[in-house]
Amino acid sequence: MASTSTDHPEQSQREDWTWPSLREAQRAILLDVLLHGRRSRAELGRRIGMTRASLSRLTRELSALGLVAETGVQLDGARGRPSETLEIAPEGAQFLGFKLTGTSLYTALTDLSAQVVLIESEQLPSREVGDVVDSMRRATDRLRERAPRLAAIGVCLAGDVHREPERGDVVSGSSFLGWEETPLQQLLVSATGLPVTISNDVQALTTAHHWFGAGHGTRSLAVLGVGEGIGCGIVVDGRRVHGAHGRPGKVGHLAVGGDARCDQGHRGCVSAYATVPAMLRAAGASDFAALEAAARSGDERADRAFRDAAAALGTVIATLASLIDIERVVVTGEALAVAQLHRDTVDAALRARLDPVSVPPEIVLHPFRFTDYAWGAAVTAIHSLV
Ligand SMILES: [Zn+2]
Numbered sequence: 185m186a187s188t189s190t191d192h193p194e195q196s197q198r199e200d201w202t203w204p205s206l207r208e209a210q211r212a213i214l215l216d217v218l219l220h221g222r223r224s225r226a227e228l229g230r231r232i233g234m235t236r237a238s239l240s241r242l243t244r245e246l247s248a249l250g251l252v253a254e255t256g257v258q259l260d261g262a263r264g265r266p267s268e269t270l271e272i273a274p275e276g277a278q279f280l281g282f283k284l285t286g287t288s289l290y291t292a293l294t295d296l297s298a299q300v301v302l303i304e305s306e307q308l309p310s311r312e313v314g315d316v317v318d319s320m321r322r323a324t325d326r327l328r329e330r331a332p333r334l335a336a337i338g339v340c341l342a343g344d345v346h347r348e349p350e351r352g353d354v355v356s357g358s359s360f361l362g363w364e365e366t367p368l369q370q371l372l373v374s375a376t377g378l379p380v381t382i383s384n385d386v387q388a389l390t391t392a393h394h395w396f397g398a399g400h401g402t403r404s405l406a407v408l409g410v411g412e413g414i415g416c417g418i419v420v421d422g423r424r425v426h427g428a429h430g431r432p433g434k435v436g437h438l439a440v441g442g443d444a445r446c447d448q449g450h451r452g453c454v455s456a457y458a459t460v461p462a463m464l465r466a467a468g469a470s471d472f473a474a475l476e477a478a479a480r481s482g483d484e485r486a487d488r489a490f491r492d493a494a495a496a497l498g499t500v501i502a503t504l505a506s507l508i509d510i511e512r513v514v515v516t517g518e519a520l521a522v523a524q525l526h527r528d529t530v531d532a533a534l535r536a537r538l539d540p541v542s543v544p545p546e547i548v549l550h551p552f553r554f555t556d557y558a559w560g561a562a563v564t565a566i567h568s569l570v
Pocket residue numbers: 436437438446447448449450453454455456
């Protein structure tokens with residue numbers, strides 16, 4: 185039985201509120217209106233395969249829980265009969281997303297529809313696990329005032345995360361924080377009492393783009409984050425790929441040709457071209473913003489570094505497309521300008537390397553803000569419950 189803040193509304197709206205346990209069919213209804221937007225009951229019934237009476241009962245419960253709202257009536261296209269429409273109730277729950285770097289904590293608070301209500305950032309007192317968990321606990325306590333129905337927390341960071349039956353989400357390695365084998369989910373659940381999910385940052389961003397962003401509506405998607413490194417998240421058949429060890433999408437050392445070497449000594453490796461450190465090295469520069477400005481103004485050396493990076497990027501996209509026949513690739517990250525300035529080079533490299541029978545994916549260049557990662561983390565929290 186779905187449990188309920190509505191039995192005793194006077195006492196349950198504040199600290200006692202927790203995300204209700206929902207039946208599978210209710211989660212299906214919630215997910216459909218969350219991702220699609222407003223639906224008529226008649227159409228929902230057809231999509232989920234449910235009789236009008238069952239659907240009415242389940243949506244009534246969801247409405248009483250404050251998670252969906254009945255917002256009007258529309259004519260049902262199939263039969264021309266009026267049918268009540270249903271949509272998500274954004275204020276039905278709030279979610280916290282944290283992005284950790286080696287020095288800072290970025291925080292996003294969203295509503296149930298993944299709209300960002302608030303963004304904050306602060307310095308971490310240290311990289312010690314206890315200090316970092318304490319910073320997240322304090323941010324959570326502070327934001328409970330703004331979030332009377334705080335349902336769950338998502339955390340993301342550059343590094344690898346795997347799930348263990350006993351210990352939950354464990355950070356297997358994060359070079360920026362210097363962590364190894366850290367059971368971060370358990371620690372944060374103990375500190376906050378809320379459901380917590382932990383992800384790699386590009387993976388979190390992939391889930392967010394798939395559900396609500398530049399990958400919305402696709403069944404297969406790759407998100408490429410180009411910055412200090414090159415990260416990738418992959419969705420196949422509507423689900424994010426988790427891999428056997430929590431490490432899918434390791435495209436950073438794919439061979440793309442040429443003679444340049446990455447910091448691991450690989451010849452012709454993508455990290456020898458399509459990362460911020462590689463481009464700085466190739467152009468003899470020390471600041472990426474200045475390098476980007478130089479590339480935009482046609483400086484030959486800067487332009488060459490960007491063009492080589494764009495070609496490497498196109499080759500990575502060709503590999504992804506040939507392997508998994510992907511529908512759309514979202515390119516984002518601090519070094520997005522590479523693809524913006526040299527889109528023709530990306531496309532040419534893609535065509536040159538694509539398997540002859542493969543279909544080139546749609547490439548979407550998505551403007552990047554660093555706080556997107558915190559939003560992505562909040563979306564993983566929504567994903568963990570709906
Ligand atoms: Zn390499």
